[in-house]
Amino acid sequence: MSDAFSSLPDVDAACAAQAAAHLDTLTKPPGSLGRLEPLAVQLAGIRGESFPRVSPPGVLVFAADHGIAAEGVSAFPQSVTAQMVANFVAGGAAINVFARQIGARLEVIDVGVASVVSGAGVVDEKVRAGTGNFAVEDAMTRGEAMQAIGVGQRAAERAVEAGCRCLIVGEMGIANTSASSALLAVLTGRPVAELVGRGTGIDDAGLVRKRAVIEAAIAARAPDADDPLGVLASLGGLEIAAIAGAFMEGAARRVPLLVDGFIATVAALLACRLAPELRDYLIFAHRSHEAGHGEALAALEASPLLDLELRLGEGSGAALAFALLEAACRMLSEMATFETAGISAGPA
Ligand SMILES: O=C(O)c1ccc[n+]([C@@H]2O[C@H](COP(=O)([O-])O)[C@@H](O)[C@H]2O)c1
Numbered sequence: 001m002s003d004a005f006s007s008l009p010d011v012d013a014a015c016a017a018q019a020a021a022h023l024d025t026l027t028k029p030p031g032s033l034g035r036l037e038p039l040a041v042q043l044a045g046i047r048g049e050s051f052p053r054v055s056p057p058g059v060l061v062f063a064a065d066h067g068i069a070a071e072g073v074s075a076f077p078q079s080v081t082a083q084m085v086a087n088f089v090a091g092g093a094a095i096n097v098f099a100r101q102i103g104a105r106l107e108v109i110d111v112g113v114a115s116v117v118s119g120a121g122v123v124d125e126k127v128r129a130g131t132g133n134f135a136v137e138d139a140m141t142r143g144e145a146m147q148a149i150g151v152g153q154r155a156a157e158r159a160v161e162a163g164c165r166c167l168i169v170g171e172m173g174i175a176n177t178s179a180s181s182a183l184l185a186v187l188t189g190r191p192v193a194e195l196v197g198r199g200t201g202i203d204d205a206g207l208v209r210k211r212a213v214i215e216a217a218i219a220a221r222a223p224d225a226d227d228p229l230g231v232l233a234s235l236g237g238l239e240i241a242a243i244a245g246a247f248m249e250g251a252a253r254r255v256p257l258l259v260d261g262f263i264a265t266v267a268a269l270l271a272c273r274l275a276p277e278l279r280d281y282l283i284f285a286h287r288s289h290e291a292g293h294g295e296a297l298a299a300l301e302a303s304p305l306l307d308l309e310l311r312l313g314e315g316s317g318a319a320l321a322f323a324l325l326e327a328a329c330r331m332l333s334e335m336a337t338f339e340t341a342g343i344s345a346g347p348a
């Protein structure tokens with residue numbers, strides 16, 4: 001496992017250039033496969049292969065609870081986190097369905113669920129039983145934040161050592177849109193009101209309360225925006241820290257990283273503040289329906305592949321976008337060239 005904040009390898013510019021040159025020999029007008037083309041070039045650079053492969057993918061779902069749930073900021077009770085973890089290991093959640101569809105290795109990691117999780121198959125890496133309520137105290141200590149980052153790093157390491165060539169990283173945690181909005185507000189300096197959404201579906205009155213709780217909590221905790229680990233410890237979530245760690249370890253191992261929705265994008269932003277070279281390894285799967293996601297994407301200058309109005313989390317949008325990565329690889333390796341197909345290359 002790499003050091004959490006060690007510098008990451010540069011992407012391989014030579015392989016990326018070879019892939020770009022090969023793309024223009026394929027039997028299609030140059031550029032006609034649109035965004036699939038720069039995607040293939042990015043994958044070649046990340047993998048260090050001019051004909052990259054991304055299968056099999058690995059799905060990591062990090063689950064944790066949030067003390068801020070006590071403020072009534074979610075449409076669902078905290079107990080749903082543990083119940084959904086049981087559903088993940090039983091194979092019945094959306095991410096299970098989509099992971100099976102793409103032949104992914106799936107791991108469910110308890111990094112901080114409040115209750116004891118039942119069900120064989122959960123990786124027990126609980127750092128603590130849920131965060132503190134950041135309306136009244138820091139969510140966690142810096143040491144706990146580092147431990148949770150380490151949980152994510154080890155999960156990515158296991159997936160890559162098991163042969164996964166792409167990581168799809170998701171989460172489950174009631175109230176984690178509140179933690180994510182708070183983190184995003186501090187990291188970007190944007191007003192909380194622009195970044196708070198309905199999460200699992202709170203009503204209008206709940207949304208007003210959620211905004212007020214997050215605004216007051218940020219004022220009370222007053223973290224230093226130039227200290228990303230301190231911001232994470234003050235306002236964050238254990239699964240958010242673990243996602244950041246998984247991204248850093250995946251990049252260290254030259255694996256493309258599919259970023260899911262709002263929470264995963266905020267984790268990616270935080271990880272980029274800790275290790276800016278990470279940005280080149282990230283592929284943004286989809287634009288979530290959650291209100292703050294646009295600002296999170298803008299902060300990373302990211303343009304996601306899909307917009308399906310998803311707002312589930314779990315890694316579901318990233319699993320759906322994986323088919324496009326596979327298509328980009330197959331385009332490079334399987335399409336005929338103008339020469340092999342005997343087709344005139346230039347305009348008539
Ligand atoms: O990924 C997203 O864009 C997303 C948007 C809204 C909600 N979620 C999921 O819903 C839960 C958090 O919502 P909430 O209302 O409890 O803060 C958590 O388990 C997330 O996986 C996920």
Ligand SMILES: Cc1cc2nc[nH]c2cc1C
Pocket residue numbers: 076080084171172173200312313314
């Ligand atoms: C049922 C349910 C499933 C979820 N999956 C991710 N977040 C979730 C939140 C709820 C409430």
